[in-house]
Amino acid sequence: MKKNEILTAFFIAKKNIIKNKNSLLFTILIISLGFISSIIIYGVLQDVSYDLQENFIETNMGHVILEPYKNQDKIENVNNVVEKIKVLSNILGIAKITKKSARIYDEDENYIDTEILVINPEEFSEVSIVDNIIEKGDFVYKGENDKILMGCVNIESCNEIKAFDTIKLDVGEKARIVPNGYPETFLTLKGIYDHRYAEVERTSYINEETAKEVFSDYNATKADQIIILLPKRECTSEIIEELSKMNLNVEISDWKEKSSKFSSVVDSFTIIGNISFFIGILISSISIYVILYINILNKKTQIGIIKAIGIKSKIVALSYVMLSFFLGIIGSVLGILLTLLMIKYFRFNPIQTEVGELVPQVKINIFIFVSSAIIFASIISGYIVSKKITKQNIIDSIFHG
Amino acid sequence: MAKKIILSVKNLVRTYGEGKAKTEAVKGISFDVKKGEFIALSGPSGSGKSTTFHQLSLLDNPTSGIINFCGQNIIKLNEDDKSNFRLKRIGYVFQHYELLPELTAIENIYLPLMVDKGITTEIKKKAEKILNEMGLLERKDHYPAELSGGEQQRIAIARALIKEPEMILADEPTANLDSVAGIKIMETLKKLNKEKGITIFVINHEKAFEKYFDRIILLKDGKIERIKK
Numbered sequence: 001m002k003k004n005e006i007l008t009a010f011f012i013a014k015k016n017i018i019k020n021k022n023s024l025l026f027t028i029l030i031i032s033l034g035f036i037s038s039i040i041i042y043g044v045l046q047d048v049s050y051d052l053q054e055n056f057i058e059t060n061m062g063h064v065i066l067e068p069y070k071n072q073d074k075i076e077n078v079n080n081v082v083e084k085i086k087v088l089s090n091i092l093g094i095a096k097i098t099k100k101s102a103r104i105y106d107e108d109e110n111y112i113d114t115e116i117l118v119i120n121p122e123e124f125s126e127v128s129i130v131d132n133i134i135e136k137g138d139f140v141y142k143g144e145n146d147k148i149l150m151g152c153v154n155i156e157s158c159n160e161i162k163a164f165d166t167i168k169l170d171v172g173e174k175a176r177i178v179p180n181g182y183p184e185t186f187l188t189l190k191g192i193y194d195h196r197y198a199e200v201e202r203t204s205y206i207n208e209e210t211a212k213e214v215f216s217d218y219n220a221t222k223a224d225q226i227i228i229l230l231p232k233r234e235c236t237s238e239i240i241e242e243l244s245k246m247n248l249n250v251e252i253s254d255w256k257e258k259s260s261k262f263s264s265v266v267d268s269f270t271i272i273g274n275i276s277f278f279i280g281i282l283i284s285s286i287s288i289y290v291i292l293y294i295n296i297l298n299k300k301t302q303i304g305i306i307k308a309i310g311i312k313s314k315i316v317a318l319s320y321v322m323l324s325f326f327l328g329i330i331g332s333v334l335g336i337l338l339t340l341l342m343i344k345y346f347r348f349n350p351i352q353t354e355v356g357e358l359v360p361q362v363k364i365n366i367f368i369f370v371s372s373a374i375i376f377a378s379i380i381s382g383y384i385v386s387k388k389i390t391k392q393n394i395i396d397s398i399f400h401g
Numbered sequence: 402m403a404k405k406i407i408l409s410v411k412n413l414v415r416t417y418g419e420g421k422a423k424t425e426a427v428k429g430i431s432f433d434v435k436k437g438e439f440i441a442l443s444g445p446s447g448s449g450k451s452t453t454f455h456q457l458s459l460l461d462n463p464t465s466g467i468i469n470f471c472g473q474n475i476i477k478l479n480e481d482d483k484s485n486f487r488l489k490r491i492g493y494v495f496q497h498y499e500l501l502p503e504l505t506a507i508e509n510i511y512l513p514l515m516v517d518k519g520i521t522t523e524i525k526k527k528a529e530k531i532l533n534e535m536g537l538l539e540r541k542d543h544y545p546a547e548l549s550g551g552e553q554q555r556i557a558i559a560r561a562l563i564k565e566p567e568m569i570l571a572d573e574p575t576a577n578l579d580s581v582a583g584i585k586i587m588e589t590l591k592k593l594n595k596e597k598g599i600t601i602f603v604i605n606h607e608k609a610f611e612k613y614f615d616r617i618i619l620l621k622d623g624k625i626e627r628i629k630k
Contacts, residue, residue, distance in 0.1 A: 004519040011515060019503035019544075305499045308460055309513050309560065310488025312481055394460045398499060 001314065008311065009318035016299070016323055023298075027291050028331045031374060034284025035335025038277060038370050040342060043360030044351070045273030049266045050361060055197040057255050058129045060097070060117060062227030063236045064243065065258050066250040074098075074222035081226060081248055082123075088242055090235055093126025095119060096223035100215060102179040104154070104204070106167035112154045113165075114204045116179070118211040118218065127229040130193050130205065137171035137191030140207045147190035147210055148175070151201025155192050164198065177214065185214050196357065226250070281370065285377035292327070292381045296320055296389055303389055304397025313390035317383065324382025328375035335374070336367055404435035407568060407600050408457065413466035415452050426452040428623035429466070434568075434602060439594040439613060441605040444620035450604045451496075453620070454572050457602070458493045459483045471567070488513055492561025494571035496604075498553040500545040500560070506552075507532060507541040510559045524563075531559045535589065551582030558589060568600040569593070575607065587613050 017024055057063060068075050075081060078096045085094055098118035105111045121142050125131045130149070131139040135158060140149045152158040156166040169175050169189050178184045187210065195201050211218045230239060236254045243252050259266065296303075299320075306316050343360050350357030389397070415427040427449045434440055442450050455461040457468060459475060467474050475486055487493065500509045511520075511528040518524050532538045535555045545553055554574055561569050571590065575583035587610050594601045603614070611617060617629040 005516055007519050008512075008515045011512075011520065015501075015503040015508070301499075302501055302503070305501055306512075307484070308458075308487065308493060308495075308499070310484050310486070310564075311513070311516055312484045315516065395455055398495075 001318070005312070005315050006318065009315045009322055012306065012316070012319035013322035013326065016319070017326060023295065024327065027295060027327050028334060030291055031284070031288055031327060031331025031378065032334035032338055034280070034287050035332055035370055035374055036339050036342070038280030038284050038373075039335075039339055039362055039366060040360055041280070042273045042277040042366070043339075043343070043362040044358055045269045045276070047358045047361040048353070049269045049273070051197070051358065052266055052269075053255060053259050055195070055200050056259065057229075057233075059195060059200045060128055060130070060203055060227070061255060061258055062093075062095075062127050063230040063233060063255050064228040064239055065253045065255070066226040066228070066243070066248065067224065067253065069249075069251050074219075074224060075226060075250055077221060078223040078226065079221060081250065084246060084248065085226070085228065085243065088239065090231060090239065092229040092231060093123070094226060094228050095123040095127045097124075097225045097227060098211065098218065098222070099224045100179055100211075102177050102204075104148075104150075104167060104169075105176040105178070106169050108168060110167045111165070112167050114150070114154060114202060116148075116204045116206055118208060118215075119205055121207050124205075127227055130195075133193045133195055134191045135194035137189065139193075140190050140205055140210070142207060143209060144190070144207060145209050145213060146187050147206065148177070148187040149191045149193060149205040150189060151198075151203060152192055152194040153198045153201035154204070155189075158192055158194065159198075164202065179214055182215055187214070281373050281377075284374060285381070288328070288331075288374070288377050289381040289385070292320075292324055292378070293385045296382070296385045300389055300392070300397050303386075304392075304394050304399075307390065307394050308398065316390045317386040320386035321379055321382045324378040325375065327382075328378025331378070332371040332374045336371065339367075404437060406433045407436040407438075407471060408434040408602075409467075409469040410457070411467040411469075413453065413456060413468065414464045415449075415456055415461070416464045426623055427456070427463075430620070430623070430625050432618055432625060432628070434600060436567075436600055437594070437598050438615050439591060439601045439603075441603050441611070441614040441617045442620060443605055443611075443617050444626070445606075448620040449623040450620055451572055452623075454493075454570055454602075454604060458491055458570050459486055460493070488516060489564060490567050492558075492564055492566040492569040494554070494557050494561050494569065494574050496573040496576050498545070498550070498557045498577075500553055500556055502545050505542050505544055506537065506548065506556050509545070509556055510563050513560065513564050528559070528563060531563055532556075535559050549582075551578050551585060554578060554582070554586055555589065558586070558593075562593065562599075566599065568602060571601065571603045573604045573606070575605075575610065580609075583607070583610070 082094050082096060100116045102116050103111050103113050121140055135152055140147045153164050154166055156168045159166050171189050171191060174186045174188050176184060177187050208220050230236060240252055240254060303316055307313060339362060346359045350359050411431045412429045413427055414429050417424045417426060442453060444450055456463040463476060468476050478486060504512060507528045510531060511524045514524040529538060529541065532541050537552060537555055540548060540552060575586050578586065590601050591613050593599050619626040619629065
């Protein structure tokens with residue numbers, strides 16, 4: 001196609017835009033709504049998946065988890081291992097953990113089953129937010145005996161969801177603890193922590209001094225896990241690579257592998273998110289096609305006139321492809337702006353759920369992908385429709401348009 | 402010296418539909434048009450005048466027959482060449498003007514030239530010159546909806562004229578105008594024919610305008626009834 005033919009197509013498209021602002025604005029709005037519908041549900045579900053993982057990472061899992069090999073019971077000489085790891089840069093905190101399970105009774109013999117993590121409070125504060133989310137009472141500190149920290153979900157006065165068993169216990173009161181495989185004992189409830197995600201609240205915490213009294217064989221030089229917190233998720237593989245070179249005689253996992261207990265949920269959300277994403281794009285594309293079809297169909301007479309004065313069909317088709325391209329671009333830009341506005345709104349007014357406060361998460365590559373898909377759909381729609389209409393007989397177009 | 406034949410039509414047929422629904426709008430007409438002639442096609446409604454014009458201007462494809470324009474059978478041209486024929490060699494004036502509503506008067510006029518020349522000062526000046534000749538220069542930036550019927554028709558003629566075509570085909574150019582505006586259009590066409598030597602072929606059914614034409618071809622039921630000189 002010659003330069004002047006392209007210029008003519010551009011001129012026709014430009015005049016079309018200038019003189020049909022209202023209908024084109026409507027088209028742009030529809031395209032941008034298509035953009036939002038493709039992206040927003042996907043974004044929310046992405047955040048659910050992200051939050052599910054984040055809930056465990058920030059409370060008691062960290063980004064990297066070291067455990068004994070399957071033929072070993074515990075990580076031996078755990079303090080030496082911790083010291084070795086400390087030389088690595090880009091680590092926010094390291095904490096060793098021993099895991100036990102127990103049944104805790106109140107005075108009325110109501111009980112809950114809980115996992116008790118034995119922690120060094122100072123170390124643990126560096127890898128977990130639990131000490132910062134105390135709802136009532138206080139965190140369990142180093143040097144204190146007979147104290148336990150429990151999650152809100154297990155305490156009747158604190159649990160609003162009522163989805164789990166609870167016991168009647170208040171801060172300062174003693175509870176009867178029956179550890180699995182150890183004699184029963186009494187511990188004072190030192191504090192209650194409240195996390196947005198109830199599932200993580202099912203874990204209770206005691207310090208090493210208390211552990212020595214409750215679990216007769218507790219040995220502070222051994223641990224079930226060492227958890228490591230990093231500045232961000234993306235650093236994980238790099239740190240794992242460095243840890244692997246250190247011959248620590250431990251099994252190294254990342255947060256993703258350890259999320260297996262809820263990975264099926266995350267996978268489901270990811271699948272639903274992806275399906276809704278592609279259905280959204282498909283619906284948007286079909287809407288764009290229909291709207292452009294109606295739009296171009298309304299121009300049938302004009303197309304006939306342009307052809308009648310001798311302008312080739314391909315120039316007319318190109319002008320409508322240009323028009324569709326313009327609509328696709330402006331629709332996408334408006335879609336991006338509206339989506340960003342919605343995300344900003346949700347940042348200040350998050351959707352409250354049990355998993356956490358949801359704010360749609362949309363990465364730049366998703367914006368690029370959806371914009372490209374919308375622009376591509378617009379161009380293809382414009383091309384198909386204009387080709388179809390420019391093929392029609394000129395007389396039919398002008399007099400029966 | 403005899404004038405050269407610019408258009409020669411032989412056995413032109415246009416039928417619509419098939420089987421029982423088949424309608425013959427033009428039934429094998431033949432005639433010639435000489436270069437520089439001011440000629441009319443006349444006849445009652447439904448006689449096939451507009452259908453004949455649509456075939457001559459290649460807006461529609463005849464069922465059979467030959468249309469020689471300057472010796473070349475234009476029916477056999479491919480689609481791009483047909484577009485070029487309409488763009489460069491003829492100008493077509495519609496009964497209902499058929500201006501593009503998105504374009505101003507001057508843009509409607511110079512649009513056909515843009516395909517070859519782009520938007521240049523030259524084509525704008527040329528359009529302004531024609532508008533001036535038509536007495537519409539002050540209306541150049543008006544959109545068709547802001548112009549009267551007579552003004553729109555003169556813009557449509559200007560659009561046909563700017564291409565400097567060898568022939569202008571005007572399909573009842575005065576049909577939607579009052580008598581004063583109609584006379585103005587006929588005077589304009591006659592002037593173009595006389596001063597620029599353009600062959601002008603008009604569909605006309607008004608007795609009052611018959612005096613303008615060199616010849617009148619009378620159609621009836623898709624056939625030529627007679628040719629009046």
